[in-house]
Amino acid sequence: MTIVSGFKRIALAAMAATALTASGAYAAEEPLKIGFVYVSPVGDAGWTYQHDLGRKQLEAELGDKITTTFVESVPEGADAERVIRDFAADGHELIFTTSFGYMNPTVKVARMFPKVAFDHATGYKRGKNVSTYLARFYEGRYLTGVLAGLTTKSNKIGYIAAFPIPEVVRGINAFTRGLRSVNPDADVNVVWVSSWYDPGKEREAAETLIAQGADIVTQHTDSTAPVQAAEDRGVHAIGYHSDMSKYGPNAHLTATTHHWGDFYISEANAVMDGTWESTDTWGGIKEGMIKLAPFGPGVSDETKKVVAEREAAIASGELHPFAGPVKDQAGTVRIAEGEVMSDGDMLGFDWYVEGVVGELPN
């Protein structure tokens, strides 16, 4: 494995300049070179950390058949294009770009290197050699909502969110659906912090929600500050991306966690077999892409049982978080009884379901 730091990117570019263009045909005697582009530092919890766990699983599983390289903290924009291009020029035949903002750079570089396979996370643009992949985070959100509904005493849940985009709104709605399915009296209060990652601001938001009576806080942001705030204030928290129990051993109930390793392994195998083609993957609990972190001391056995049942029902397909009737805040039925919200509609979520307090800012 090689780690490429920012300093070494120049060297990488220099090597790339002298390297021959990557040959498309895969030679079995040479290990497959796989590149990963990360948007933030790997750290020990969060979005990028989970992708890196997937990379490590890939290495453990496929051993010397492959080598992996990663670059962390790559800004979304011109820098990303350069890093992706350097990877491709340097003989990487499979490249994972793990942030939404890498979409256009990925598509652009893919056109220059038609024999390299590109996998872009969370985007919607595909090409002959560009696949997209995403996890059904909302399935985990629904389950944590069920758990919150059975655990809350104050019936007020605080939700710390980054930006009002469909991905985040979908999570809030799925959580609220799960919450209301077991506790029709509980509400969700949302605070937007306008940042994916600002521990100070996230802490302020958590303290605000707790001061207003929330006894469980959950988050769609990247830092562990909300879990810490809950621990300090003696309430509960549900983490996101990674298991965050270290930051709040008593507060942490569980977390929705993402698992990319199996997908990374199948993509690498497909490239080696020559069967790789452009696809759109959106996997959830059934595919093992979404799991709940181990339950904390605040979760009762009864609650664990209910959550496990719902988890099995989602995996088998008999339960869908947005199966009708789905009402919006005004009580209007948006998805009729017997219908299930389509993937396309879920990807464009721009309204709140019943149970969320307040209006959605635009």
Added chain:
Amino acid sequence: MDGFDTLLAILIATIRAGTPLVFAAIGELVTEKSGVLNLGIEGMMLIGAVTGFIFTVLTGNPYIGILAAMVAGVAISLIFGVLTLSLMTNQVATGLALTIFGIGLSAFVGLAYIGTPIDGLDPIAIPVLSEIPVLGPLLFNHDIMIYGSILLFVVVSWFLYRTRAGLILRAVGESHDAAHAIGYSVLKIRYLAVMFGGAMSGIAGAYLSLVYTPQWAENMTAGRGWIALALVVFATWRPGRVLAGAYLFGFITISGLHVQALGYAISSHLMAMLPYLATVLVLVIISRDATKIRLNAPASLGRPFHPTA
């Protein structure tokens, strides 16, 4: 929860949110009063945050962490001092470089400490006083750094306007040639002012990593150093207004979160902008007297000094 409790919660959170700004801005105020403009606050804060955190992890004692953060702030501000004062580089460019350097260096040394949980500083309830309803929790039940920030404000105000040494520091900031001509060591005074600013930025960073969110996270200051810098200018270099501006910024931030949590839709972009907008507006309005601004801005601010005579 009724309105009064909400207001109390907002005010308590305001004091906490304003504290790192108070440290950093009061430190920068002293630096600028001596005629040196240091744009490296953000970088110095990050160095302070990471150093304070590492020393707290190693020793298990947050007070040693705070001290270490101070020392680190002084050390990194000395780099700035040598470049701008002795080598007379451009202060704006050097300050910017210091911030970029601080971001990178703190990320590098902090790498091994990401995800190490620590016990932060606990509040110290002042006996008797903290029992007073409303005022007790609002004013007399904080961690030691908050009391320290108020003390800092008092001492710096007194020093600048009530002591001879403070007068000399201001004289150096107003006209370094005149101060030099009557025999004061301009560079020595400026070095001390720069180091003081570095120490305070270091403490401001340590407040974030030891008290506010007890963890090390890359780039965790998230622009607070720049806010502190703006506060000094918009408060027209007056300590009282710097303090008021810091708390006002905190108040608007926290109030906005509370308004949202009550379910009112505010555009998230407006939310992010409002504290800046409101703080700048208020400070501009109270400082709108042009002659006062001219009187308050250190006349030699940002100008390099070379003792020719």
